[in-house]
Every structure is written in structure tokens, then in C-alpha cells.
Amino acid sequence: MSATTTKHLRTALIVLIAVLAFVATYQVAEAADRGTQPAGEPAALPVADGASPACACCGNSGTGEPIEGAAAVEGDVQRISVDATSGYDPNVIRLTAGVPAEITFSQASGCMAQVMSEDLGFYEDLTGGPKTVRIEADVLQPGEYSFSCGMQMVFGTIIVE
Ligand SMILES: [Cu+2]
Structure with missing residues (x-):
């Protein structure tokens, strides 16, 4: 060789x-x-401490089952709380037309850190604690409206009737 x-x-x-x-x-x-x-x-949902990779929650929650919730009318306002720690619970929110609504979103982080709706005109950061979004009666015309995380990857629906 x-x-x-x-x-x-x-x-x-x-x-x-x-x-x-x-x-x-x-x-x-x-x-x-x-x-x-x-x-x-199913893959375990990431913990809500922001340690998980960005938007790992989106894949699961974005295609999640509908979870319905209706606002409770208290006097001249209707209120509902939404857990936003991993997807939205509820993610289908029923509101009464013509009554101002206050939707309280829980503190959230990572993928869910912001909540927004172009349809209803709000954008809130949830990293510092829960935020209440007030939607005035004249905005709440009967119809279906969309809200989402700030990345527009996890969605919820608001149905006004
Ligand atoms: Cu997201």
C-alpha cells in the first residue's frame, strides 16, 4: 500500500x-x-412563568376546544373574567348588546402577555397583573368580534346578542 x-x-x-x-x-x-x-x-401546556419558549402555548391553545362563558349583568354593567394564563378560558364570551362590558383578563406572560382586539379597539399588557377592558354600550352592537394574544396567534371570540 x-x-x-x-x-x-x-x-x-x-x-x-x-x-x-x-x-x-x-x-x-x-x-x-x-x-x-x-x-x-397532548403536550403539557407550558407554565405561565415566561420560562417556556415563546409562543409554545400558541400551538395548543389556538386550536383548543371552545370554552363558553357569559358575562353577568350587574346593574348597568356586565362583567366577566377570563383566565389568560394558557389560552383563553373562556374563549367564547357571550355579551348582551347595549350594556357596557368590563372584561377582566388575568395576569399572563410569554405568548399570552398581551391581549388585543382590532374589532373592539383594545390592547393591554397583562404581564404586570390583571387588566380590565371596558367596552362601551355603543360599541357592543350585535355580532361576532375577535380578540387575540398580541402576536395574533391565540384567538377568542366575543359574541354580542
Ligand atoms: Cu402568542
């Missing part, structure tokens, strides 16, 4: 080892990913 051939073989061997090492690392990483999301079970 010539010196040149030996050199080439050695180079090829080194490349082969590098490729194998890369593939092995990749498979280990993939297995670790699977470990956190067992097949057939």
Missing part, C-alpha cells in the same frame, strides 16, 4: 467517524424530544 493511499484511507475514516458521531448525536436529541412528548398524549 502506498503512502498516498494510506493517507486517503485515514482521511476517509476520519470523515466517516465524524458523520457517525453527528448522526448519533442527532438521534439522541430526537429521542430526548420524544421523551418530553409521549405519543398519544
Whole structure:
């Protein structure tokens, strides 16, 4: 065997080892990913401390089941509270037309840190604590309105009747 051939073989061997090492690392990483999301079970919702990757919650909550809630009319105002820690609960809010509404969104972080509605004209930051959005009676005409997280990835509906 010539010196040149030996050199080439050695180079090829080194490349082969590098490729194998890369593939092995990749498979280990993939297995670790699977470990956190067992097949057939929904992924756990991230905790609401902002430590989870941005918008990891959006994938789950954006396609979540409808959770209906109706505002309670108290005197000349109707009120409802919405848990915004991981998706909106409720995410379908029923309001009475012509009565001012106060919707209180809970403190939230990460993907859910802001709540907004172009339809109803509000934008609030929820990282500092709960915020109450007041919608005046003249705005609350019968119809369906949309609200969402600040990234417009997690949505809720307000139905005024
Ligand atoms: Cu988001």
C-alpha cells in the first residue's frame, strides 16, 4: 500500500467517524424530544412563568376546544373574567348588546402577555397583573368580534346578542 493511499484511507475514516458521531448525536436529541412528548398524549401546556419558549402555548391553545362563558349583568354593567394564563378560558364570551362590558383578563406572560382586539379597539399588557377592558354600550352592537394574544396567534371570540 502506498503512502498516498494510506493517507486517503485515514482521511476517509476520519470523515466517516465524524458523520457517525453527528448522526448519533442527532438521534439522541430526537429521542430526548420524544421523551418530553409521549405519543398519544397532548403536550403539557407550558407554565405561565415566561420560562417556556415563546409562543409554545400558541400551538395548543389556538386550536383548543371552545370554552363558553357569559358575562353577568350587574346593574348597568356586565362583567366577566377570563383566565389568560394558557389560552383563553373562556374563549367564547357571550355579551348582551347595549350594556357596557368590563372584561377582566388575568395576569399572563410569554405568548399570552398581551391581549388585543382590532374589532373592539383594545390592547393591554397583562404581564404586570390583571387588566380590565371596558367596552362601551355603543360599541357592543350585535355580532361576532375577535380578540387575540398580541402576536395574533391565540384567538377568542366575543359574541354580542
Ligand atoms: Cu402568542
